[in-house]
Amino acid sequence: MKLFRIAVSLFTLSAMSPSVGEETGVTNSRMSSADALPPVTRMIDEVIAQTWKDWEIRPAVEADDAIWCRRVYLDLIGRIPSVDELTEFVGRRSKSKRSDLVDTLLHDDRYTSEYAAHWAGIWTNLLIGRSGGNDRRSLVNRDGMQKYFRDCFASNRTYDRMVFDLITATGSTKPGTEKFNGAVNFLVDKVNEEKGTLATSSTSRIFLGQQVQCTQCHNHPFNQWKQQKFWEFNSFFRQTRALRRFSGVDRDIDHAELVDQDFAGEAGDAEDALVFYELRNGLTKVAYPVFTDGTEIAPSGFVSDVNRRQELAQLMMQSEFLDKMIVNRLWAHFMGYGFTRPIDDLGPHNPATHPQLLERLAAEFRIASYDLKKLQTWITLSKPYQLAATKTRGNELDDPAIGETPKFSRFYMRQMSAEQLYQSMLIATGATPEGTYEEQARQRDRWLSQFVVAFGTDEGDEATTFNGSIPQALMLFNGELTRNATKTGDNSFLDRVAESSKSPRDGVTYLFLAGLARRPTTKEFGIAGQLMTARDGNMKEMLADMWWAILNSNEFILQH
Amino acid sequence: MSYFKTPGGMTRRHFISHLAGSSAMATSAMTMGNAIYANADQLRKNRKSAILLWMGGGPSTIDLWDMKPGAPTGGPFRPIATTGDMQICEHLPMVAQQMHNLSIVRSMSTREADHNRGRYYMHTGFVPNPNIEHPSYGSVISHELMDQRPGLEIPPFVSIGGSSGGPGFLGMAWSPFSVTSDGRVRNLEMKLEDRRLRQRIAALDMIESGFAGRTRDLPASEHAKVLEKTVSLMTSDQMSAFKVDEEPDASKERYGTDRFGQGCLLARRLVEAGVPFVEVDLGGWDNHDNIHATLKDQRLPVLDRAMSALVEDLEQRGMLQDTVILWMGEFGRTPRINQGAGRDHFARAWSCVVGGGAFRGGLTVGRTNPDGTAVDSEPYSSEDLMTTVCHGLGISTDKTFTSKNGRPMKIAGGGKLIDELIG
Numbered sequence: 001m002k003l004f005r006i007a008v009s010l011f012t013l014s015a016m017s018p019s020v021g022e023e024t025g026v027t028n029s030r031m032s033s034a035d036a037l038p039p040v041t042r043m044i045d046e047v048i049a050q051t052w053k054d055w056e057i058r059p060a061v062e063a064d065d066a067i068w069c070r071r072v073y074l075d076l077i078g079r080i081p082s083v084d085e086l087t088e089f090v091g092r093r094s095k096s097k098r099s100d101l102v103d104t105l106l107h108d109d110r111y112t113s114e115y116a117a118h119w120a121g122i123w124t125n126l127l128i129g130r131s132g133g134n135d136r137r138s139l140v141n142r143d144g145m146q147k148y149f150r151d152c153f154a155s156n157r158t159y160d161r162m163v164f165d166l167i168t169a170t171g172s173t174k175p176g177t178e179k180f181n182g183a184v185n186f187l188v189d190k191v192n193e194e195k196g197t198l199a200t201s202s203t204s205r206i207f208l209g210q211q212v213q214c215t216q217c218h219n220h221p222f223n224q225w226k227q228q229k230f231w232e233f234n235s236f237f238r239q240t241r242a243l244r245r246f247s248g249v250d251r252d253i254d255h256a257e258l259v260d261q262d263f264a265g266e267a268g269d270a271e272d273a274l275v276f277y278e279l280r281n282g283l284t285k286v287a288y289p290v291f292t293d294g295t296e297i298a299p300s301g302f303v304s305d306v307n308r309r310q311e312l313a314q315l316m317m318q319s320e321f322l323d324k325m326i327v328n329r330l331w332a333h334f335m336g337y338g339f340t341r342p343i344d345d346l347g348p349h350n351p352a353t354h355p356q357l358l359e360r361l362a363a364e365f366r367i368a369s370y371d372l373k374k375l376q377t378w379i380t381l382s383k384p385y386q387l388a389a390t391k392t393r394g395n396e397l398d399d400p401a402i403g404e405t406p407k408f409s410r411f412y413m414r415q416m417s418a419e420q421l422y423q424s425m426l427i428a429t430g431a432t433p434e435g436t437y438e439e440q441a442r443q444r445d446r447w448l449s450q451f452v453v454a455f456g457t458d459e460g461d462e463a464t465t466f467n468g469s470i471p472q473a474l475m476l477f478n479g480e481l482t483r484n485a486t487k488t489g490d491n492s493f494l495d496r497v498a499e500s501s502k503s504p505r506d507g508v509t510y511l512f513l514a515g516l517a518r519r520p521t522t523k524e525f526g527i528a529g530q531l532m533t534a535r536d537g538n539m540k541e542m543l544a545d546m547w548w549a550i551l552n553s554n555e556f557i558l559q560h
Numbered sequence: 561m562s563y564f565k566t567p568g569g570m571t572r573r574h575f576i577s578h579l580a581g582s583s584a585m586a587t588s589a590m591t592m593g594n595a596i597y598a599n600a601d602q603l604r605k606n607r608k609s610a611i612l613l614w615m616g617g618g619p620s621t622i623d624l625w626d627m628k629p630g631a632p633t634g635g636p637f638r639p640i641a642t643t644g645d646m647q648i649c650e651h652l653p654m655v656a657q658q659m660h661n662l663s664i665v666r667s668m669s670t671r672e673a674d675h676n677r678g679r680y681y682m683h684t685g686f687v688p689n690p691n692i693e694h695p696s697y698g699s700v701i702s703h704e705l706m707d708q709r710p711g712l713e714i715p716p717f718v719s720i721g722g723s724s725g726g727p728g729f730l731g732m733a734w735s736p737f738s739v740t741s742d743g744r745v746r747n748l749e750m751k752l753e754d755r756r757l758r759q760r761i762a763a764l765d766m767i768e769s770g771f772a773g774r775t776r777d778l779p780a781s782e783h784a785k786v787l788e789k790t791v792s793l794m795t796s797d798q799m800s801a802f803k804v805d806e807e808p809d810a811s812k813e814r815y816g817t818d819r820f821g822q823g824c825l826l827a828r829r830l831v832e833a834g835v836p837f838v839e840v841d842l843g844g845w846d847n848h849d850n851i852h853a854t855l856k857d858q859r860l861p862v863l864d865r866a867m868s869a870l871v872e873d874l875e876q877r878g879m880l881q882d883t884v885i886l887w888m889g890e891f892g893r894t895p896r897i898n899q900g901a902g903r904d905h906f907a908r909a910w911s912c913v914v915g916g917g918a919f920r921g922g923l924t925v926g927r928t929n930p931d932g933t934a935v936d937s938e939p940y941s942s943e944d945l946m947t948t949v950c951h952g953l954g955i956s957t958d959k960t961f962t963s964k965n966g967r968p969m970k971i972a973g974g975g976k977l978i979d980e981l982i983g
Contacts, residue, residue: 194848194900282896341690350690391777402963403691413777450746453723453738457617457675457846463723468783469735470715473790474747521770527763534759545756549763554783555771 044382058394060410070517078118079423120149139256141173148182159370167313174255184258196237209325209346231287236312263301273301291315323362336412384408389560418466429493488540515550615889617846621911633895644922651860654868662915667926669939673905678890683725685946685973696725699734705836713796720823722841729963733785741823743802801833816865824866849900888912895932943975
């Protein structure tokens with residue numbers, strides 16, 4: 001295991017800093033000059049700098065290379081860097097090393113499958129929830145949803161095409177079936193029940209940032225949307241049905257198929273296919289398909305006359321809310337807070353903190369033909385994304401955790417997702433995945449399911465206990481992942497680290513780089529020395545203790 | 561210098577004090593433990609608890625507690641007599657025998673008819689606000705009643721079969737400990753001797769304090785509190801309270817062998833062991849379609865068995881006078897029966913049920929109009945209900961908390977007492 005040693009010594013050389021091992025070296029290497037940054041990035045920097053000026057805030061210093069490297073790996077491909085990846089990056093002398101790394105993670109074939117799996121996981125959770133498709137009776141096929149998104153992200157399908165797919169998809173939910181189209185899994189369990197109200201509210205909220213669920217039953221006092229608009233939007237989904245397909249053998253549901261069928265309307269006239277809804281005072285009213293901006297389409301329910309979902313998708317493509325919503329979503333993904341809270345409520349009652357920036361980013365994203373990788377590049381190279389997660393006297397005013405509007409004057413710490421933790425543990429312990437991709441994904445999903453709590457509503461609401469509370473602490477203390485990571489048997493991770501380290505100190509340094517992307521402090525070396533004594537000089541057992549401590553630390557579990 | 565022997569700050573001291581060992585801190589913790597035992601009986605006498613039966617999805621209270629037989633909105637169910645001063649649904653015959661212990665507030669009138677908003681509002685007494693999180697019933701009550709049980713080593717706020725509400729500004733240490741109704745707690749076994757665990761925690765503490773010092777932006781002590789509680793429960797004999805399996809078969813059957821039944825049985829065990837707040841979730845009330853068949857065949861038999869068993873059991877054990885029971889969901893359902901033979905979300909007029917503790921049983925509070933579409937008496941809100949429940953547990957809602965940004969915060973949203981419930 002010569003590799004380990006080389007990696008560690010390389011890091012030691014390049015990251016030496018005056019503070020003697022207390023911290024890694026602080027280097028500023030985003031770009032040689034601001035000119036080389038994408039113009040949109042410069043635009044972000046200018047707007048955010050103006051915010052700082054307006055609020056008289058002094059931003060945090062830039063994060064050092066190692067911390068930033070860990071950050072960008074987690075956000076872009078869903079895991080921390082390996083020690084090799086980290087030391088290679090820190091050792092680079094190029095002035096453009098940060099933009100080079102973003103470029104590598106986004107465009108190098110070596111990272112395509114991890115990038116795709118990471119974003120497929122995020123979008124799958126967003127569209128069908130963490131528990132979607134886990135119930136045997138569910139029409140959703142989770143593998144199918146994941147596969148659709150993996151393919152999208154692996155081929156960098158543009159965002160507008162992706163949304164168009166998801167809104168208009170027809171076909172079968174399950175990979176390997178004749179009419180398989182994974183995109184149908186978004187709507188397949190949202191159209192049959194309750195007249196497709198769930199399709200209505202999910203589509204408008206997730207893709208347009210319009211919260212309409214309250215207006216299903218009444219005009220909401222804080223929301224511009226009215227009941228009428230809800231049922232008009234709902235009308236676009238009324239040709240859509242999910243059909244159960246049974247397996248020949250045991251008559252169990254094998255999969256589902258999403259189809260567009262003629263809609264006779266609730267008055268029984270397909271030429272004039274209207275829907276009824278009831279006001280709170282008992283009066284019945286009528287709605288036809290009308291988009292949020294007032295655009296009407298033909299009232300016919302015959303699919304051959306007008307395919308309502310196709311029409312809806314076309315109209316959504318014209319909507320500025322489509323652009324704003326995805327920009328807000330991705331900004332929040334990287335920066336920890338969006339321009340609105342919650343991020344998927346862009347209604348007029350909920351003004352954005354940086355309205356011009358949101359609008360300009362949205363416009364630029366449209367000009368860039370909805371290339372998600374471009375948007376990711378703009379944000380990850382921007383100044384606020386480079387900052388350390390340090391609160392100082394100069395920026396303590398900027399504290400969104402207590403309800404202030406975010407000013408992005410430091411990197412806001414947040415906990416890794418359960419998915420990121422899982423993948424990071426695998427990388428940190430050099431585990432070689434076993435089985436096919438689908439088997440690995442299912443193994444991971446089984447592990448993840450321990451944190452999901454459902455709410456018992458028809459809308460499939462759920463919460464996660466992976467939130468820093470006791471169940472999570474128990475999992476990190478004693479769970480299978482930690483147990484495996486701290487094993488000391490032959491050819492275990494710690495065995496390999498011990499074998500390849502010239503000294504216990506060397507081994508401890510390796511573990512800190514692997515878990516925390518930094519070298520140990522003097523005090524941490526000190527406690528390792530004491531553990532060495534307590535373990536009667538058994539280096540592997542000492543490493544097991546230190547590794548356990550590292551994996552249980554805030555510094556490990558937080559994205560910072 | 562030794563990091564294992566010299567506590568360097570409160571954080572480490574807290575950790576170590578919970579672990580049996582030879583250090584000076586641990587010794588003092590043991591001494592304190594004995595003093596606790598001496599006072600245990602005294603403390604137990606004054607010990608209040610609450611159990612929230614949470615009906616996820618929004619239960620149709622017009623079909624259960626505030627029936628409108630004969631009205632066009634009434635539905636097919638018939639009312640039956642109870643041991644209290646009211647009638648309830650014929651499909652709750654066992655609960656009917658316990659109604660002398662329970663009161664119905666028929667004049668709940670709220671504004672949140674969306675699941676997430678309603679769940680938040682009913683759990684906290686505040687409407688959702690994107691800029692601040694308010695503490696829920698469980699967090700408030702466990703936080704306030706912890707002083708009555710200094711020897712408690714297991715989480716003071718347990719949520720069974722659901723996720724309850726969050727701790728808000730009280731901090732992660734007051735978040736619900738979620739378990740399934742079989743009481744199984746995952747990842748409890750460490751298989752490591754105490755001394756070594758303590759040494760590992762000392763190393764962890766070192767890493768933690770370094771990071772907190774560098775970033776200066778962390779509720780680092782929050783994490784420490786959670787870790788401390790985790791260590792505490794891992795090493796506690798009190799965890800046997802979660803072993804609902806050890807109950808005699810007769811009591812399992814009395815509560816019902818379904819998840820909710822076992823959850824209620826587990827709740828009783830936990831309260832008996834000193835846990836101040838337990839929430840048990842029964843979902844599946846979001847009956848937009850085919851509501852009456854679902855209620856009659858699925859929800860009501862389960863509810864009837866478990867809820868009646870819980871009240872009866874608490875009473876027989878002499879625990880009812882110190883245990884408040886609260887039954888509610890995020891809202892009620894429309895009196896109007898829709899085209900799919902279901903009822904939709906309705907917050908303007910609905911019911912919840914309160915009993916136990918010092919509350920009067922057998923009463924109805926308030927009334928709705930003849931078709932159930934509006935409240936005809938003084939309307940009560942989530943704020944009022946929470947204020948009343950806190951009052952019943954001896955918790956003052958006048959107390960001012962400080963949120964993370966130093967803002968003074970009240971609990972329960974400044975509601976008024978529902979006087980009729982107070983004896």
